[in-house]
Amino acid sequence: EDGASIEPDALRGRPAVLVFYRGNWCPLCVAQIKELVAAWRDVTEQATLWFISNQGRAPTRAIAAKFDLPGAFLRDADGLAARTLGLHAPGATPAGLELLGYPRDAAVPTTIVIDADGIVRFVEVADNYRLRPDPDAYLSYLDGSVQG
Numbered sequence: 001e002d003g004a005s006i007e008p009d010a011l012r013g014r015p016a017v018l019v020f021y022r023g024n025w026c027p028l029c030v031a032q033i034k035e036l037v038a039a040w041r042d043v044t045e046q047a048t049l050w051f052i053s054n055q056g057r058a059p060t061r062a063i064a065a066k067f068d069l070p071g072a073f074l075r076d077a078d079g080l081a082a083r084t085l086g087l088h089a090p091g092a093t094p095a096g097l098e099l100l101g102y103p104r105d106a107a108v109p110t111t112i113v114i115d116a117d118g119i120v121r122f123v124e125v126a127d128n129y130r131l132r133p134d135p136d137a138y139l140s141y142l143d144g145s146v147q148g
Contacts, residue, residue, distance in 0.1 A: 015047040015142045016114045020087055020107040023055040024063040025097055029109060032132040037067050039135035047142045054079045054103050082107035113141040
């Protein structure tokens with residue numbers, strides 16, 4: 001959110017949860033973040049938490065301030081990460097929000113759990129943007145007790 005680049009190597013050596021969300025304009029995304037915040041307190045020592053959206057700096061900073069987390073709210077400003085992972089959703093932002101500075105495109109809401117060795121253990125891509133995984137469905141992958 002501060003404009004600094006983060007390389008994939010930043011994920012090495014520690015498990016991570018990556019949550020691609022559409023933007024803070026999306027009430028379902030905000031609800032998912034809030035749900036994960038409540039569950040996260042139990043696993044914060046185990047993993048890195050990144051929330052990723054292509055929205056602008058001001059909304060990203062606003063949502064980061066709203067949720068006091070040890071994780072980070074990151075900007076995929078040009079949508080490259082979403083496109084690379086096949087999560088690009090052209091025209092996903094509701095009409096009119098472009099006037100408020102939100103990009104027209106967004107990422108498909110997706111949750112990814114990566115272990116300390118860089119192996120993806122869990123992925124859920126929201127085929128229906130209204131449905132998001134419960135944190136209990138994927139946080140168990142962080143401690144290595146569940147293999148995906």
